[in-house]
Amino acid sequence: MAEGGWSYRDAGVDLDAAERAKEGLRGLVARTRDAHTLSGLGSFGGLYAVPDGVEGPVLVSSADGVGTKLKVAFLAGRHDTVGQCLVNHCVNDILVQGARPLFFLDYLATGAMDETVVTDVVAGVATACLENRCALLGGETAQMPDFYADDEYDLAGFIVGIVERERILDGSRVRDGDVVIALPSSGLHTNGYTLARRIVFDHMGLRVDDEFPELERSVGDVLLDVHRSYLPPLWPLLEDDLLHGLAHITGGGIPGNLPRVLPEGLGASIDRTAWTPPALFRVLERAGGVDRDEMYRVFNMGVGMALVVAADKADAVRTRLEAAGEEPRVIGSIMRGDGVAWSD
Amino acid sequence: MAEGGWSYRDAGVDLDAAERAKEGLRGLVARTRDAHTLSGLGSFGGLYAVPDGVEGPVLVSSADGVGTKLKVAFLAGRHDTVGQCLVNHCVNDILVQGARPLFFLDYLATGAMDETVVTDVVAGVATACLENRCALLGGETAQMPDFYADDEYDLAGFIVGIVERERILDGSRVRDGDVVIALPSSGLHTNGYTLARRIVFDHMGLRVDDEFPELERSVGDVLLDVHRSYLPPLWPLLEDDLLHGLAHITGGGIPGNLPRVLPEGLGASIDRTAWTPPALFRVLERAGGVDRDEMYRVFNMGVGMALVVAADKADAVRTRLEAAGEEPRVIGSIMRGDGVAWSD
Known part of the structure; x- marks a missing residue:
């Protein structure tokens, strides 16, 4: 216990470090956004206008993680690729139903909030969002001391895409002999x-x-x-x-x-x-x-x-x-x- | 190394157990769905038709975790409430921008795939989805041995809601004296x-x-x-x-x-x-x-x-x-x- 009583920082959570890491990514994240993105960083939820001109619009959504490929990133001390893997995985998962991506959100949980690592991870996410023309609409960076080792983290992502109802790939077009x-x-x-x-x-x-x-x-x-x-x-x-x-x-x-x-x-x-x-x-x-x-x-x-x-x-x-x-x-x-x- | 070479199960990943856990929840999850939900469990992405009759529809999305409240669930051996916390937290986060929920996806990462625990956690998620009239559209259950302790897990969620553009709560209506x-x-x-x-x-x-x-x-x-x-x-x-x-x-x-x-x-x-x-x-x-x-x-x-x-x-x-x-x-x-x- 710190002298004079506990504070949140004494307990291992540094809210300011999380803010600084996010602030450093503001420019990169902003580049992933388009005219449909109505919200900035820091709002409770991200806002995305449903695109016009899509006949019978259907949202296609998927959640995924990176799995224990993260362990290799920890061993190699290289954190800028796993975010790309995550986004591309999610993009592929909705592509197979005929959808193109609209937006993405990430969940990053760490033991200690190492600003460099957080920045590298989220920069990877933002880079792949940009490549796939997908807005990085929001996310959660959670500090969970006692949960993850100081130099470890877990990373998950969620994507939302859109497809016209008549163009959903649902298996119905597949024929014997294809x-x-x-x-x-x-x-x-x-x-x-x-x-x-x-x-x-x-x-x-x-x-x-x-x-x-x-x-x-x-x-x-x-x-x-x-x-x-x-x-x-x-x-x-x-x-x-x-x-x-x-x-x-x-x-x-x-x-x-x-x-x-x-x-x-x-x-x-x-x-x-x-x-x-x-x-x-x-x-x-x-x-x-x-x-x-x-x-x-x-x-x-x-x-x-x-x-x-x-x-x-x-x-x-x-x-x-x-x-x-x-x-x-x-x-x-x-x-x-x-x-x-x-x-x- | 198992006799005769490695298999995925030897390495600590039991794909069948994950399937069984999901199968057991099929009925509960189905109850959260409505006429807009076009996909079943097991498809790559979840499909959700954009509701008709929303003028200038804007999607509102948020990602969140449960944080170290999970540690209390581990200590108490009680896993049916944290999923409710997660869903309700996300519902509140988009409600403050004027949105009602459409659908939810969860990310559950565990060390060992204890079917009872997974079922309890996801049952909590599904229960709260039902209470908030929100479809549980999909999710990812990841087995990550060496990453999480056998009896621990992390849980994150992702919500998408909808609001009419003219009814977004964005602070612009707030007045001095409110x-x-x-x-x-x-x-x-x-x-x-x-x-x-x-x-x-x-x-x-x-x-x-x-x-x-x-x-x-x-x-x-x-x-x-x-x-x-x-x-x-x-x-x-x-x-x-x-x-x-x-x-x-x-x-x-x-x-x-x-x-x-x-x-x-x-x-x-x-x-x-x-x-x-x-x-x-x-x-x-x-x-x-x-x-x-x-x-x-x-x-x-x-x-x-x-x-x-x-x-x-x-x-x-x-x-x-x-x-x-x-x-x-x-x-x-x-x-x-x-x-x-x-x-x-």
Whole structure:
């Protein structure tokens, strides 16, 4: 107890430090905002005008966290990428229902309020918001001493997007014989880190600064690769009604995610020989002695987004994606049944 | 390492348990939904149709956590109230801008996936959503072993509400001479728990099952009292345009929150003798030797919501609130200046 009685600061909560960290980000956050953003920082709730000209507007919302990828950020002392992973993950989650993002809010809970760390984390969030044309509308930065270690934090985010009711991707357009096209992931994205960390740090005995086997990059850099957003290459295809379905390949892999966007009575046949998982996944599989099917159930194995496209549109879609700098690859097709069958 | 290689379950993540917990809540969650809710559980994002008939619709959104009130829930082994606190806190945060809730998403991060605890927490969230006519549209339940202790978790939430553009409460209606009316809080709400826990558990040496001094209830029960929602008593007054401003009294107390809803050039004079803080606050102040002004900066001191009302409408507002079972109390008035001046 401080002399003369307790104060909130004595108890470990520094309200002024939180204010200073937020103040330092005001300019960056302001750049994410647009004409629909009616509120400034500091109001109780963020205000966002529903855009005009959307026929039968439907809001699409998703909540997510970064998971234990954060532990890698703590080990590497690098805090500017996890916010990007979070925003892009959320953007992808609503994109697969046909929605473009409107706004985002973050929840950051820390033990001690280290202004530099908070600023780096939220700067990552704001950077990705800007890239996805998504307003960073608000958020909560909570100081919870006794809860998180001084140099640790948790980070979660919430996104709201919009789609015209007639253009919602809900599986109803998917047909027997449609083609499944894969777009590459940019590493582990935000899934499977609990297993990956066990293998890399505990079993392989690597440290964050060591070189990752078969890759000429550090363990930290490889494991912190930013979870990419698929909005830029896919939005033009959505606007032109070229997609029957989209599956964001997150926890559960292709078998856990592709069936979520297929209608009753349809499944997918996927040929795992149609693409080569990046070296990262092969190293994890071999070093961890992980069963092959388990690998495909936990990790994205190099496929971050799966597109379901009419067979007669597949070439046009691939051509347009290649023109946008993507590397699309046909990995299978839709057929009667349910779930995912490996055809290899 | 498990015999024959690693699996995700060996690494501490039980995807099936998370599914089972969510499955058990399907019925309760379904009850929170309405005709605008277009998606079921399990889709990537939740779908919510923008309601018709709202002139110039503006979305109001807020993110919040429960803070270290969760520590009290852990000590008491009682997990069904914190979700209610979270939802009601968020409802109040958008209510003060004139908005009614549309939907809510939660983020629950745990060490181990204890199905009973997860079910209790989310049941609390769903119960409060139902009470506030707010759809529980989605959420994320993250298993983060090595991150949270097995029997601990963090809980955050995100709300989206709607208001007509012309009816946004943004301070512009507040006038010199307006009256400030207080509505009672239901305990500490979700603020000041780091300090309160230090005083109660460390300094006073109480345990969660002990009787709280001056109150014939246990420490756990007193500290876990549900943060109440002010939507039911205040919504009819908002619909009838009787309120110039509303301030949700959270961290920072009256001086930290009331000025946030006042326009430039206006402040408030508050008479602390106009109400008696409940015994809970007096015990904390005395036992902790906390400075009186610090008490009013950290805790709500018995005032959970402050209404700013035209002087000639104050009696009508009080009468209507009393008819709704509330105990409104005039505690001050708006005057030229800035911030809050204590008039006692």
